[in-house]
Amino acid sequence: MAAEATKPVRIFVNHVDEYQGYHISKYLSQCAVGATLEDNEEEEEEAGSVLSGDFPVKPKEGCYEIHGTLKKTGAKQPEFVKEILSYDTREQMYEHLVECDVIVYDITQDPDQIEEAMWALTELHQDIEKLESQKVFILLSTVMTWAKSKPADEEDLESPLTEEDYRKRKPHQNYKEHLAAEKAAVKYGKTKKSRLTTYIVASGLTYGCGENIFHSFFKAAWHNAFTLPVYGNGQNVLPMIHIRDLAAVLQNIADSKPKVKYLVAVDDSQNMLDEVVKAVSVGLCTGKIRTVTKEEAALSKDIDQATLDQLMLSLRLDAIYVKENFKINWACETGIVENIDQIIKEYKKERGLQPIKACILGPPASGKSVIVKQLCDFYKLHHIRAKDVITEAIANLQRSAARADAEEEDDDGKAAEDAETLEQVNENMAENNDRLDDSFVIRFFREKLASKACQNQGFILDGFPKTKQQAEDLFAPDEDDEEEGEDGGGPFNKRLMPDQLFVLEAGDDFLKRRVMQLPEAVVAGTHNTEEGLLRRLSEYRAINTEDDSVVMYFDEKEIHPDVFDVSKDDSTMHAALVERIKKAIGKPRNYGLTPEEQEEIRRREETERLENEKRERDERERRERQEADERKRCQEEWAARLEEVKREEHELLEIRSEPLRNYLMKHVMPNLTKGLMECAKVRPDDAIDYLAEYLFRNNPQVD
Template sequence: MCSKWRKLYGQSLDDTEVPFTEEDYRRRKHHPNFLDHINAEKIVLKFGKTAKKFATYVVASGLQYGLEGGILHAFFKMAWLGEIPALPIFGDGSNVIPAIHVLDLAGVIQNVIDHVPKLHYLVAVDESVHTLEDLVKCISKNTGPGKVQKVPKENAFLTKDLTQQCLDHLLVNLRMEALFVKENFNIRWVAQTGFVENINSILKEYKQSRGLLPIKICILGPPAVGKSSIAEELAKYYKLHHIKIKDVISEAIAKLESIVAPKETGEGEEEGEEEEEEENVEDAQELLDGIKESMEQNAGRLEDQYIIRFMKEKLKSMPCRNQGYILDGFPKTYDQAKDLFNQEDEEEEEEIRGKMFPFDRLTTPEFVCGLDASDDFLKERVMNLPESIVAGTHYSQDRFLRSLSNYRDINTDDETVFNYFDEIEIHPIHIDVGKLEDAQNRLAIKQLIKEIGEPRNYGLTDEEKAEVEKKAAEDRLAKEAAETAEREHKEAMEMAEKIARWEEWNKRLEEVKREERELLEAQSIPLRNYLMTYVMPTLMQGLNECCKVRPEDPVDFLAEYLFKNNPEMQ
């Protein structure tokens, strides 16, 4: 409802100088498109009159910000990710947006509950008069690229995180003033002066609420121990910026050269932006000359003072402040670490030995990893590298041995870079890569992820989530198909084995039957011989006699005949 106040209350769109207050409720005329809003208000107030137990109010609040971002979340996200060179301002950006911190709105509601005022229509906004351009510029400056770009209102529909309702809110043009709240309520304001004046605390709330805390990692160790490969994998996993000395120096020199080089002013550039981006060309030229002179005097190497300066600028850049960084192989010495991470506003007095000296928490790493391995392990690893990789790099024999010896010499002193971190209570994670016996450093990466914890960012986008879900579904279907095929194969094997066992059993049964028949036949031979020799001749004679005599009882006659003519009896 708050996005349509000027239409809803019949106030002229051009009359932004006159603030909307509680008094305007008396003379408002609702727009036909918002009849449902008016009816809802009437029902609420009528219910409060009929049900005496309830006191009902209509609170017209400004657009809410704070904590997780509210209406400005899309701009926070675009700025934090740093994927676009400038934040968009839809339209000319001159529309005034009434706003209030969500906690201040809660304070207004609490005061309504506590005081039960007679006035039933209240306005709840902070004291600011900010335009859309003011809000977007503030977000861009404090957590983004620092630049804005005005685009047509139609382009707003291309922003995935902005719905039609969000756009209606952002394009509203209305000044509101909470006179009754200001004069009668006692509120402990969180952001009474508005969004822009309280941006630092609002940003802190937003990042903490959404878990957008930077992860700052420093990986140190001897040459060929695997610093860059591990840093690269961690940078992908945590979506951090992989910072290498060579890249930082190249970027800094390129930036100085672009400042010194003559520029052509574009027609679309605004005067205010030109003034903000204007650099001191003379200072840039002087610094560039000093860099070139230093490199000429040191055989192409740059002095520490320049490296530290460029590194500090990189670590304080907005992308590193937002997401964090992985510092690859730097600083190398105690003094470099102290110069890089010290507080710039600290006094130049010598700190007492043993007392923790001040350091810049904004740029100092949260996790320090010390990789190490024996010299023999590192030499063997470099010797096994392909010639195409070794050629022209610091892995060539002379350069590698010199770098390795230099690293060992530096880290045998009393003041090493690891001592520095121990002194400021950031205790390094030491990993012996040689003992892990893992050429791809997967075990070291897994151990570091366990120590560092989960990523602290927005997580996957809707497209990435859909892709992950699609891949998970495909993997699940493939797994189910493999399990089904395995089960069918197992069942087929079991059935084949069962059939083979059945056939073997039948074969053995037939063999047993045959052996039994042969045994019975063998055992019946003596009996047959006896019958043929002694019984059959007498039996045949008895039968013949039986046929001749034809007695009344042939069986009895035959038995009597066999008994009388038994050869053994004779």
């Protein structure tokens, strides 16, 4: 007889479309039921893949089955969620909830969920005798309910609090409802544990997987902010935990149903706020931070009050029970600062912030700079031109050398080194007619491409490198660079190497005609004179032969070029060619438009809309005036034609009636006149009869 199919273990998670609900559900959907109760190397390897985020999103057989709710109306159901609960009344929702084995209510993200969580727990408690199987209710709360707690040892202010001190906890003033919910959950879980058992998890501030509370710092740093803000003095200790480690805590509770009902979920870091912000700044931008007072922060539009409250928290907690009793393959046990490189990779991957690195080559006057500028504006990339790179590098050397002259105490020797480099650069330019040797140019390019800005957003190289040797020097791997790669054509620096190459082609005659057609004002002071173009074309053809070219270098590294014939593109500003290159590059991989840019686009669209409406209104009024004038002209024309027709008819009638009038005047009117006169004299009773008899008597034919 076939074994009866095992019923899946269902876990309910609220708001699976929000940061915590999403990642907790994603993690649990890949966790085999009871995995934390077994010592299995295969399970550990599988857990490791879950922690790294490299796992399929669809639910697997034998894993927890996720049921949940959405916060945003119309939000897409995550693929790893089995069912989104749909209900019109809470009674209908309760019918779904009671079918789940584990119910996880996160009240950290949305305070409105406190009331719903307490309603669900109250309903379960009231029906405790009717429950067919044990229900595990996990209230995911926050360490903010400990915010005002005193240290465990008041003589040692650095002594951490543990789960055993949970009865002494005192909440932040804005988290008293969370504390009340925790206490209610503890009370309901004591009635009949075989039917309903409750757990409270005081979660540290969550980080990782695209970020939550620390997102503003990561986003500002990714956008190359010069300094990142530290609210207050930055010396406050933040209890934190990686979101996947928090999910692992919930997994252990669901698997083992521990005796301890109140658990603290934090890592071992004990990092201060300024350490966290500094690590983000070093990892993504300049490494600089600045202090911002709490009052200034409260007025800032970049941070809300709830986030500020959490970032100003100062609390030392130690999750002793979790560390000693739970089986967790920690993602970041030592905290965000020590694992910042991993966290930054997660952040970029989760947010889709992968740099676009490209290079556009082609002969002089082929339109490289025009095309690159449009692409950089569209993709928010850095436009890398030799002239700009050299100018910027020399300016940086001059600023740094000025610090050496000032003999600043905090200088680490770099200023003196830069002063020496600047002197060498000046000497080299003086010896080479204001031109730099390739050794300096390559150095400046490598520094630029390795900068945090280019590594964050990406870049497009505009016409450089020009030779195969320059390419080999520019993309040569560093000795201590772990990311150097070899794809069949020798090692190279993956961080600096473009991922895509676009080559513009055009004949010399076409390029000459193009330059000849340029206005004098545009050509003046540039290399695009006839003599300058011929010299540059000759140099370009000489260094780009079939047997030796920079394109061949890229080809050897398995970066094959997309070639475009510029002479076949007659669109304005190479718009058609730009669209073809965009299609080859793909969609943007950044945050998109900033609020300021969105507002500017909105204003521009509104202005265009108003102008279009005005043009349409003016055009409508013009057409109406034209139609009115046309109607008036037609009416006047019709009236004139009618008068003409009447006149012609009158003349025709006149012409046709003339013989009749002559006949009447000759033969009728004389006798009729006499008869009328005679009738007037006699005044007979019947004048008509009298007149008829008179005319009969005096008929000329009768006579």
